[in-house]
Amino acid sequence: MQPTIETLWLDDDGLVPNNPTLPAHVYRNAFGEQRAAHQIEEHFRRNGWRNAWVNGIYPFHHYHATAHEVLGIAAGVVEVQLGGPEGPTVSLRAGDAVLIPAGVGHCRIGPDDGLSVVGAYPGGADWDLVRASPEARLAALPQIAKVALPRSDPILGGPLKIGPPARR
Numbered sequence: 001m002q003p004t005i006e007t008l009w010l011d012d013d014g015l016v017p018n019n020p021t022l023p024a025h026v027y028r029n030a031f032g033e034q035r036a037a038h039q040i041e042e043h044f045r046r047n048g049w050r051n052a053w054v055n056g057i058y059p060f061h062h063y064h065a066t067a068h069e070v071l072g073i074a075a076g077v078v079e080v081q082l083g084g085p086e087g088p089t090v091s092l093r094a095g096d097a098v099l100i101p102a103g104v105g106h107c108r109i110g111p112d113d114g115l116s117v118v119g120a121y122p123g124g125a126d127w128d129l130v131r132a133s134p135e136a137r138l139a140a141l142p143q144i145a146k147v148a149l150p151r152s153d154p155i156l157g158g159p160l161k162i163g164p165p166a167r168r
Contacts, residue, residue, distance in 0.1 A: 016084035050124030
């Protein structure tokens with residue numbers, strides 16, 4: 001069964017730059033019944049996403065200016081706000097995943113009881129951690145512009161389908 005994909009184009013809000021060329025993708029039921037952290041990590045690895053870790057999601061608005069990131073939910077339920085303090089909140093549960101492009105803000109909202117998240121990066125890219133602020137945004141803009149589009153979709157494999165920008 002193919003996952004359901006939600007595409008979220010997020011605007012620069014002056015605090016969080018977000019990404020002008022790549023939307024966030026929320027994959028519902030991305031892994032079917034194979035939800036153990038090591039199975040999710042292997043799934044990402046097969047699709048070219050490496051440098052994996054298992055942990056949670058920070059409870060403050062932040063983004064990565066040097067790499068795209070994919071998060072796979074191995075256990076638990078979590079609310080994640082994307083795009084900064086005024087952005088949409090998505091509910092994720094075990095088996096879901098979210099592709100977070102370079103510059104796209106993300107923040108765990110609420111408790112993380114029982115939460116287990118697997119993160120990975122295209123080609124095993126190194127990542128940075130930028131806390132949302134107007135000053136950090138200005139410094140991050142040139143870095144974000146240099147991050148190449150991922151060569152593969154972390155969930156489906158093959159080329160990442162981006163689609164046209166949504167009307168805002």
